[in-house]
Amino acid sequence: MDELAAIEALLFVAGDEGMSLEEISTMLECSTQQAYQFLMRLQKEYEASTARGLMLLEVGNHYQLATKKEYADVIKKYAVSPLTTNLSQAALETLAIIAYKQPLTRMEIDEIRGVQTSGALQKLTLRGLIEPKGRVDGPGRAILYGTSEYFMDYFGLKDLKELPKITELETENNEKESDLFFERFNQQFDNE
Numbered sequence: 001m002d003e004l005a006a007i008e009a010l011l012f013v014a015g016d017e018g019m020s021l022e023e024i025s026t027m028l029e030c031s032t033q034q035a036y037q038f039l040m041r042l043q044k045e046y047e048a049s050t051a052r053g054l055m056l057l058e059v060g061n062h063y064q065l066a067t068k069k070e071y072a073d074v075i076k077k078y079a080v081s082p083l084t085t086n087l088s089q090a091a092l093e094t095l096a097i098i099a100y101k102q103p104l105t106r107m108e109i110d111e112i113r114g115v116q117t118s119g120a121l122q123k124l125t126l127r128g129l130i131e132p133k134g135r136v137d138g139p140g141r142a143i144l145y146g147t148s149e150y151f152m153d154y155f156g157l158k159d160l161k162e163l164p165k166i167t168e169l170e171t172e173n174n175e176k177e178s179d180l181f182f183e184r185f186n187q188q189f190d191n192e
Contacts, residue, residue: 011065015118018064094120103133103144
């Protein structure tokens with residue numbers, strides 16, 4: 001196994017939460033000293049290469065992948081391009097979870113959605129719809145996400161209390177499902 005490639009893959013999957021030295025050493029089944037040496041080699045490779053757009057950051061006691069500053073313009077262009085103006089279903093679900101339950105960590109969002117959401121979080125952050133609202137007190141100091149002022153402006157809200165109540169949305173959704181079922185039942189009955 002190529003340890004540098006394994007670390008790169010782990011940090012990519014961990015997203016903006018990153019991983020601690022201890023977590024990396026556990027995953028690679030090596031000592032923390034060896035894991036640190038691998039991280040330093042990976043960091044030097046990123047720094048030395050002009051053909052790579054990533055760099056390795058140490059934030060607190062966590063390591064994470066980030067884009068190099070020289071690519072900020074192209075990333076901003078991507079974030080506002082027509083290719084990305086529509087939010088994916090995953091991004092919309094993630095945004096809804098944050099809007100109703102904020103502030104919460106990526107792990108809490110992942111738990112609610114049942115899938116990994118780091119890509120959606122990055123896109124929502126780049127679009128300015130969400131922003132870090134602090135960090136959790138405790139191991140790892142995970143980032144807490146919440147909606148931004150731009151989110152409020154974009155959706156025409158003065159206060160989060162103006163969001164539709166979840167019970168209203170559930171009732172509306174159940175009525176649509178009931179109507180759909182009723183239509184199918186009537187079609188089947190008419191065909192007999």
